[in-house]
Amino acid sequence: MSASAPIIKIDSISKSFGSFKVLDGLSMQVMPGEKLALIGPSGSGKTTILRILMTLERIDGGHIQIDGEQLYHMERNGQLLPADERHLTRMRQKIGMVFQLFNLFPHKCVMDNVTLAPMLTKGTPRAAAEKRAMELLEMVGMADKAKNMPAQLSGGQKQRVAIARALALSPKIMLFDEVTSALDPELVEEVMNVMRKLAAETDMTMLLVTHEMGFAHDFADRVLFFDRGRIVEEGKPDEIFRNPKQERTQGFLKKIIAAGHRV
Amino acid sequence: MSASAPIIKIDSISKSFGSFKVLDGLSMQVMPGEKLALIGPSGSGKTTILRILMTLERIDGGHIQIDGEQLYHMERNGQLLPADERHLTRMRQKIGMVFQLFNLFPHKCVMDNVTLAPMLTKGTPRAAAEKRAMELLEMVGMADKAKNMPAQLSGGQKQRVAIARALALSPKIMLFDEVTSALDPELVEEVMNVMRKLAAETDMTMLLVTHEMGFAHDFADRVLFFDRGRIVEEGKPDEIFRNPKQERTQGFLKKIIAAGHRV
Amino acid sequence: PGSADDSKLEQLKAQGFARLAIANEPPYTAVAADGKVSGAAPDVAREIFKRLGVADVAASISEYGAMIPGLQAGRFDVVTAGLFMKPERCAAVAYSEPVLCDAEAMLVKKGNPKGFKSYEDVAKDTTATIGAPGGGTEEKLALNAGVPRDRVIVVPDGQSGVKMLQDGRIDAYSLPVLSINDLVKKANDPNLEVIAPVQGAPVYCDGAAFKKGDEALRDAFDVELAKMKKSGEFAKIIEPYGFSAAAAMSTSRDKLCAAK
Amino acid sequence: MTQWSGYFGLILQGALVTIELTLMGSVLALIMAFLAGMGRVSRFFALRWLATAYIEFFRGTSIFVQLFWAYFVLPFIGISLTPLQAGVLALGLNVGAYAAEVVRGAIQSIGREQYEACTALNLGRWQGMRHIILPQALLVMLPTFGNNAIELLKATAVVSLISLTDLTFQAQVVRAQTGNTLVPFTTILIIYFILALLISWGVRSLERRMARGLDGVRA
Amino acid sequence: MEWDWNFVWEIMPTLIQGVKITILATLLGSVLAAIVGLGIALARRSPNKALSRTVGWAAEFIRGTPLLVQLYFIFYVLPDIGILLPPLVAGVIGLGLHYGTYTAEVYRAGIDNVPRGQWEAAKACNLSASQTWTHIIIPQAIPPMIPALANYFIAMFKETPLLSAITVLELMNQAKSVANTYYRYIEPITLVGAFFLVISLFSVVLLRWLERRYGKIER
Numbered sequence A, B: 001m002s003a004s005a006p007i008i009k010i011d012s013i014s015k016s017f018g019s020f021k022v023l024d025g026l027s028m029q030v031m032p033g034e035k036l037a038l039i040g041p042s043g044s045g046k047t048t049i050l051r052i053l054m055t056l057e058r059i060d061g062g063h064i065q066i067d068g069e070q071l072y073h074m075e076r077n078g079q080l081l082p083a084d085e086r087h088l089t090r091m092r093q094k095i096g097m098v099f100q101l102f103n104l105f106p107h108k109c110v111m112d113n114v115t116l117a118p119m120l121t122k123g124t125p126r127a128a129a130e131k132r133a134m135e136l137l138e139m140v141g142m143a144d145k146a147k148n149m150p151a152q153l154s155g156g157q158k159q160r161v162a163i164a165r166a167l168a169l170s171p172k173i174m175l176f177d178e179v180t181s182a183l184d185p186e187l188v189e190e191v192m193n194v195m196r197k198l199a200a201e202t203d204m205t206m207l208l209v210t211h212e213m214g215f216a217h218d219f220a221d222r223v224l225f226f227d228r229g230r231i232v233e234e235g236k237p238d239e240i241f242r243n244p245k246q247e248r249t250q251g252f253l254k255k256i257i258a259a260g261h262r263v
Numbered sequence C: 001p002g003s004a005d006d007s008k009l010e011q012l013k014a015q016g017f018a019r020l021a022i023a024n025e026p027p028y029t030a031v032a033a034d035g036k037v038s039g040a041a042p043d044v045a046r047e048i049f050k051r052l053g054v055a056d057v058a059a060s061i062s063e064y065g066a067m068i069p070g071l072q073a074g075r076f077d078v079v080t081a082g083l084f085m086k087p088e089r090c091a092a093v094a095y096s097e098p099v100l101c102d103a104e105a106m107l108v109k110k111g112n113p114k115g116f117k118s119y120e121d122v123a124k125d126t127t128a129t130i131g132a133p134g135g136g137t138e139e140k141l142a143l144n145a146g147v148p149r150d151r152v153i154v155v156p157d158g159q160s161g162v163k164m165l166q167d168g169r170i171d172a173y174s175l176p177v178l179s180i181n182d183l184v185k186k187a188n189d190p191n192l193e194v195i196a197p198v199q200g201a202p203v204y205c206d207g208a209a210f211k212k213g214d215e216a217l218r219d220a221f222d223v224e225l226a227k228m229k230k231s232g233e234f235a236k237i238i239e240p241y242g243f244s245a246a247a248a249m250s251t252s253r254d255k256l257c258a259a260k
Numbered sequence D: 001m002t003q004w005s006g007y008f009g010l011i012l013q014g015a016l017v018t019i020e021l022t023l024m025g026s027v028l029a030l031i032m033a034f035l036a037g038m039g040r041v042s043r044f045f046a047l048r049w050l051a052t053a054y055i056e057f058f059r060g061t062s063i064f065v066q067l068f069w070a071y072f073v074l075p076f077i078g079i080s081l082t083p084l085q086a087g088v089l090a091l092g093l094n095v096g097a098y099a100a101e102v103v104r105g106a107i108q109s110i111g112r113e114q115y116e117a118c119t120a121l122n123l124g125r126w127q128g129m130r131h132i133i134l135p136q137a138l139l140v141m142l143p144t145f146g147n148n149a150i151e152l153l154k155a156t157a158v159v160s161l162i163s164l165t166d167l168t169f170q171a172q173v174v175r176a177q178t179g180n181t182l183v184p185f186t187t188i189l190i191i192y193f194i195l196a197l198l199i200s201w202g203v204r205s206l207e208r209r210m211a212r213g214l215d216g217v218r219a
Numbered sequence E: 001m002e003w004d005w006n007f008v009w010e011i012m013p014t015l016i017q018g019v020k021i022t023i024l025a026t027l028l029g030s031v032l033a034a035i036v037g038l039g040i041a042l043a044r045r046s047p048n049k050a051l052s053r054t055v056g057w058a059a060e061f062i063r064g065t066p067l068l069v070q071l072y073f074i075f076y077v078l079p080d081i082g083i084l085l086p087p088l089v090a091g092v093i094g095l096g097l098h099y100g101t102y103t104a105e106v107y108r109a110g111i112d113n114v115p116r117g118q119w120e121a122a123k124a125c126n127l128s129a130s131q132t133w134t135h136i137i138i139p140q141a142i143p144p145m146i147p148a149l150a151n152y153f154i155a156m157f158k159e160t161p162l163l164s165a166i167t168v169l170e171l172m173n174q175a176k177s178v179a180n181t182y183y184r185y186i187e188p189i190t191l192v193g194a195f196f197l198v199i200s201l202f203s204v205v206l207l208r209w210l211e212r213r214y215g216k217i218e219r
């Protein structure tokens, strides 16, 4: 793996909301196929990184390369210019995202939620899009609900549809932001199972933000611990969870455990 | 403790929402000073019981006695009549409740949130009410924010104020409905600490609904496991969590554990 | 009169009808239950246009306030609505020779309790109020006679005026004689009394009002009008409605437009 | 003596004019509402400015004045409209300005997360608007649109200013010809109310049909 | 027709007289509408079915029919049953009743928008019904309503020309009177539009400020 080039290369990016600096010169790299977990206290900027990769927020400075190409810049005659909408549209094909609150389209049935984007953005014919959608719904165990409206589904089911929807565009990189934290405790497991399967079966690159340490442990090849927009510590799950080196990491994990979460 | 009479005596109550029967002939008793945890799957009726005790919902049948007096009925010449508003007002003095979403009064500062009810319902003079409020805010660690508005507080801080507000009426029974589940994981601990202290220091009767099994374990003298409006199993925390006898309880706890919660 | 003006009449002939603006005020105009338009003013106009070779007229009822702007904006070809000639109006439109003449009247409660004979009488009684159409001749006359603004009530239409008098909201309601007579007939109320004519108030005449610039058409209209006045047909049309042909023939546009 | 049946016929003719005005005015208002409402949330400053100017002008000046201008002033710049056209134009533009704010509000009421889902699925701005945002926003707009249509119905009463023989105008004519106030006005009050009920009933059943299986779209 | 500035200055004092009456009618109408609306909103919440239904239908009727026709009724028909109102009073009552049915909806929404949790917390604090209304619900319900209420009062302002039908000498009536005297229409009517636009633009600024100040309660 070390032989190939990183698929995500973040180079000292910064981002502020108003006068509040969330990210300040952050750099990191992700290898193709890597499964990465981002953990850390609330407000440390985890979500912000995913949203920046999905181009839902703009960066104030720095560079990001996806799959060897600039994300927020275009090269024209050797010069780096700010990206226009067309460039962003092309780059977004490589990236998919699943949200904490699913964000399904409430006025479309499960099937239409999954087929809409391939049909509109790639011009996939309906028949092909529906065939592929069925496979994906099968995979997340939702094939029998293809005609349901989102309002008729439980939270766990909604989230599984959202995963299928994001997969339908076959992105190279998938971003997951606290995909289980809005679910009832009993429904969490079904979504986690789908994601474990996904992680094991595909060579997609995945970034996961979560507060469930046990899940992060099972899912990830590598864990990044964030605090105040900076990477405080990173390493293999076992290292981070069993032997955190930094005081900040230790404190965080202790509090989480005290609050009743298993690591 | 077995010598004294129960402070809450629920006698085969039933409750429906539309055609959906939530509680069907439920009976249970609580001793003075007891700390009770209600656990069970989502929708099993835990919240409904607390809301019925707080008279936020009416029952369709059955009887409830609080502290030796009928809650929803009045005795007149040996006959049981439906309670009128005056009777309910008197009975509510014995009961306080803390909500999942705090429900602080957003247009009043912390101090006024705590003093409002004693001044209005008991006619406590402002000076006395504020003195008592300061003690309570001290206890929940919020004395320094007495002049803040609720919008300026974090979730954990809001919940601690809500606890102080409920305590200000010195009820004999306190009801807590998932008081930590709307909080960021790092803030959960501060509220739990306040409640552990409360449980240890007072002889108030307390009913707690929670999905945090570890917390239920620490907090409660007795745990009730609910499913579909019925008590499936009850016992000391150690019995329930280590050796559940019913299959339903076992299944529930297994799922919760798999989802990453510590027991 | 240039050739451009003559073309207006040709144009009306070609399209086969002329567009009239009329008011909702009997007996100058009347609308029957079947929607058919009659009344003194449109009947005269219909006859003259027929003689000019324009087969028919299309009349639409219009608010007084909308007539002159409509004429100027080319919405109507002519206004025949009982608009009395006055110098300031003569400056705004091109009038034909006089058609319908009428004196001013006042409607009061039975027995004329305040003893009004003229607008000056209304001015003298400091508690009296008088109703009149907004911007109309009667309003102007009352104001000129010294009735203060807040005692001259602007009444939107005849029916409202009668109702307000009956309800005691105003002490007198002033309109041309024939309009008042028609209202009284319809109201069929024995407690009303007509004072006509109002002392000191002049007799006014209306004419068909054309757009400035359509003087050629107006002149053609005048020629036929004069012929009809002479032959007596004019009187035959308007006298059944109560108007006097002699009054119209005894004066002229030039006199009325110059009057002070 | 009074020929009431004939006069009721006149009033019914007026009702037809009122209905015609309401229908055509509503269509124009709807078109303007979407144009200006979406203009208000446009990325382009010029469009936003244009839409804002339209909305503030037509909400700011009274409908009476607008009607007068449409009928009597437009001819001076060479646009001569029939009374019906002028009535429809003024009513449609006026109510359209109010409804445009409804469209804008509904579009903005759709949560940011739906826009973000569109971005994450790589839908273009117009694709997202067309397939995701507008269908949901429409349901939010409908009830207020119903109210706007009733406002328009009531506003048609002012067209008598430009000699359009609508319901109110015919009632005035009947009143002048018969000398009776109570009968014509009671009649048209009832007719107006029935028309208003028809509008709200129609909108409500439309809403029910569109909302089928959509619980959760509206808060 | 040419625009004549001399004429404009000549008629300005008369029009300003009219503006004064217009503003007076709007202010009095607003006060009445605010009170009537509260009455309707409370009556519709009443557990007494007969009361809440009757008031509900009456409000629907008033809202579904044109203000113009209602004004005719109040002014010309009510005297037949012995109720004789001066023009301005009749106008203010018409405006107040008509707009009261709108403000009632604002009150209803304002009260409904106080989250259920606040009612429940009040109960858990053992507050009585009247204490809950005065200390918890009303203080939270009123501020968010202020912009919506102000909005209706501005709309009312623009409907005052209807009062000319019942002989109130407001702005529009003065303008028409002037126009009929001199046969010049463009200037007076355009000035009326300008007056309305100026006052509306001013009130838009006021509204924005009200929205910022009262629009939201931070929770």
Ligand SMILES: Nc1ncnc2c1ncn2[C@@H]1O[C@H](COP(=O)(O)OP(=O)(O)OP(=O)(O)O)[C@@H](O)[C@H]1O
Binding pocket: A017, A018, A022, A040, A041, A042, A043, A044, A045, A046, A047, A048, A049, B184
């Ligand atoms: N749109 C925004 N406007 C202002 N501040 C924002 C915005 N989005 C995020 N922030 C702030 O940026 C900081 C980082 O937010 P972010 O959502 O990335 O944190 P996080 O690590 O995902 O936290 P959590 O675990 O609570 O989701 C927080 O302090 C947050 O308040």
Ligand SMILES: Nc1ncnc2c1ncn2[C@@H]1O[C@H](COP(=O)(O)OP(=O)(O)OP(=O)(O)O)[C@@H](O)[C@H]1O
Binding pocket: B017, B018, B020, B022, B040, B041, B042, B043, B044, B045, B046, B047, B048, B049
């Ligand atoms: N107002 C209501 N109307 C209709 N159904 C209701 C209402 N309140 C509760 N229910 C239903 O009653 C059942 C029991 O609800 P309750 O809130 O008591 O469950 P719970 O055990 O507290 O669940 P959770 O753990 O999700 O809070 C649920 O199925 C719920 O949908």
Ligand SMILES: [Mg+2]
Binding pocket: A046, A047, A048, A178, A209
């Ligand atoms: Mg986050």
Ligand SMILES: [Mg+2]
Binding pocket: B046, B047, B048, B178
């Ligand atoms: Mg619950």
